[in-house]
Amino acid sequence: NAGVTQTPKFQVLKTGQSMTLQCAQDMNHNSMYWYRQDPGMGLRLIYYSASEGTTDKGEVPNGYNVSRLNKREFSLRLESAAPSQTSVYFCASSDPGGGFANYGYTFGSGTRLTVV
């Protein structure tokens, strides 16, 4: 099925551990995004990649790094996890240049991360 695939779906980390969240899309979208979702906070942008080869900081980038490996894949890395990074992480993609109907985001199903 076409869409955005995120792995893993669940993860528990100890404070200080590192991990990489993987995201891949098969819709040939140019832009990809990483959001975190916390209760009462809505979706907050961590990093985004407007096109292959570029990445930019979003609203809450501290403690994270990203890699746009190719057009399909966009990974998010936590170098030293902290309890404040406990959240649900969503990857999304879009194709702003693809016309009106394609301007919205397609989201993955999320990664539920707990840092203890």
Place this chain on the structure above:
Amino acid sequence: GESVGLHLPTLSVQEGDNSIINCAYSNSASDYFIWYKQESGKGPQFIIDIRSNMDKRQGQRVTVLLNKTVKHLSLQIAATQPGDSAVYFCAETPGFKTIFGAGTRLFVKA
């Protein structure tokens, strides 16, 4: 800062009734607006969108209304069904980035 807000955090409606979910946006430069639906344990799902040169757009059982004068957006769901129970987000796009609201939870009573 810029924000997209929602008038009601929760909305409870009877099955078969129409639902109206409201949203206020703050950036007058926003030219594109989207409603998303998020079911429990899933990612947000695109429902319907509207550009700033329109004031109404209809989909299947859903209608989005845009009032640029008062910076207000609404989502109307006709004949609400149990499967419509979810959190609904509005979003505005002033340029490349998208700003999401916190969401309204819709409960559908059988």
